[in-house]
Amino acid sequence: MGRYSSCTYFETLYDAVSSSFPAVNRPEACTILRETILAPSDYEVEFNNAVYNQEQIRELVARELINACIDQTPEQTFNDILEGAAQIMKHMNDGYISTEDYNERCQYLEHISRDEFRLFAALAFLHAAQKNDDKLYDELILNIIRLREINDLIINYTRDEVEIEVGRDEFEQAKPIYRMLKSLQSLGYDYNFSPRERSGLGIDHENDADLGGAFNYEHWLKRLMLLQLRKEIAMDNIDEAIAAEEGEAVANVEDISDRIAQLRGMVDRRHFDKNRFRQLEEAEQTDSAEDEDAN
Numbered sequence: 001m002g003r004y005s006s007c008t009y010f011e012t013l014y015d016a017v018s019s020s021f022p023a024v025n026r027p028e029a030c031t032i033l034r035e036t037i038l039a040p041s042d043y044e045v046e047f048n049n050a051v052y053n054q055e056q057i058r059e060l061v062a063r064e065l066i067n068a069c070i071d072q073t074p075e076q077t078f079n080d081i082l083e084g085a086a087q088i089m090k091h092m093n094d095g096y097i098s099t100e101d102y103n104e105r106c107q108y109l110e111h112i113s114r115d116e117f118r119l120f121a122a123l124a125f126l127h128a129a130q131k132n133d134d135k136l137y138d139e140l141i142l143n144i145i146r147l148r149e150i151n152d153l154i155i156n157y158t159r160d161e162v163e164i165e166v167g168r169d170e171f172e173q174a175k176p177i178y179r180m181l182k183s184l185q186s187l188g189y190d191y192n193f194s195p196r197e198r199s200g201l202g203i204d205h206e207n208d209a210d211l212g213g214a215f216n217y218e219h220w221l222k223r224l225m226l227l228q229l230r231k232e233i234a235m236d237n238i239d240e241a242i243a244a245e246e247g248e249a250v251a252n253v254e255d256i257s258d259r260i261a262q263l264r265g266m267v268d269r270r271h272f273d274k275n276r277f278r279q280l281e282e283a284e285q286t287d288s289a290e291d292e293d294a295n
Contacts, residue, residue: 003210007228009117016064016118020057021047032057037128037225055129062125066140069115074139075189078146084108085150086181092158093166093174102162109154116147120210127217145205146192152203153177177201 017029017036024032024047035043036057043054052060071077088108091101123140126133157177159166184191198204209215 004117004120004224005227007224007231009114010224010228012065012068012114012118013061013121016061016068019064019068020060021045023048033061034225034229036061037221058125058129059131062122062129062131065118065122065125069118069143074143078143078189079185081112081146081150082181082185084111085154086178086185088154088158089174089178089181093171095166095171097159097162097164097166099162105154105158109151112147112151116144116151119144119147121221124217124221128221141211142192144211145208148205148208149193149198149203152205153201156202 013033014026014030017033018024018026021029021032032045036045036054039054041054045052045057069077071080085108088101088105092105119140123137123144126136126140157174159170180193180197184193193201193203195204195206198206205211210220
């Protein structure tokens with residue numbers, strides 16, 4: 001499973017199904033996704049007096065995943081990603097990493113990692129739907145590679161620390177990376193890092209096995225779905241255990257409260273009897289005197 005075995009962004013797949021079928025509720029969207037991935041090839045969904053087969057649903061989900069990654073146009077989206085990376089490279093290496101700088105880095109990495117997962121899942125759904133569109137496949141792979149490379153740049157050339165000073169050597173190392181990112185912006189959407197740049201920076205993803213022709217994308221989707229189901233079942237068991245413990249705790253609290261109420265009632269009924277106290281005290285003194293005489 002590699003990069004995606006933790007299912008961190010799996011919810012984006014449920015979101016894509018919900019967007020594809022707006023009238024269905026969330027549990028139904030989850031069911032559609034599970035059955036689209038795991039059911040036999042004759043699986044169908046009826047919606048708004050239309051029937052969708054498995055391949056059609058997979059293509060719909062793929063399109064929604066791709067659209068979720070695009071802000072205005074693909075060209076503008078790529079430009080914004082490069083600008084974000086350039087600014088983080090600058091802010092994280094300008095002498096001091098502030099809390100604001102660090103939060104910017106974390107949010108950016110979260111954003112591009114989520115989009116990378118979406119695009120890879122879209123690629124998988126299109127392959128599983130047996131979509132014949134080499135141009136679309138190539139564009140998806142290019143953008144997945146771009147996101148992986150930029151992710152590596154941020155991880156490798158900025159510190160995962162906050163409220164610290166950064167040395168001059170790190171500033172000098174970051175300058176050419178910043179310039180490369182700005183240069184890519186000026187070149188436009190069709191360009192990426194050169195092979196020499198990728199190799200020199202240690203960010204080369206051109207030959208990633210999961211982007212090659214031999215990779216089984218449908219098998220990947222099934223494994224990912226099963227991992228997610230296992231995770232959801234485990235979470236349900238934890239929720240049930242917590243609910244049981246909370247119920248037991250409430251019962252215990254109620255038992256304790258009842259006992260306290262009973263004791264309070266007993267105390268309220270026990271008025272202090274001064275004459276009875278004196279009798280008991282005199283009797284105790286008499287018994288002590290008799291014990292001394294006997295000795």
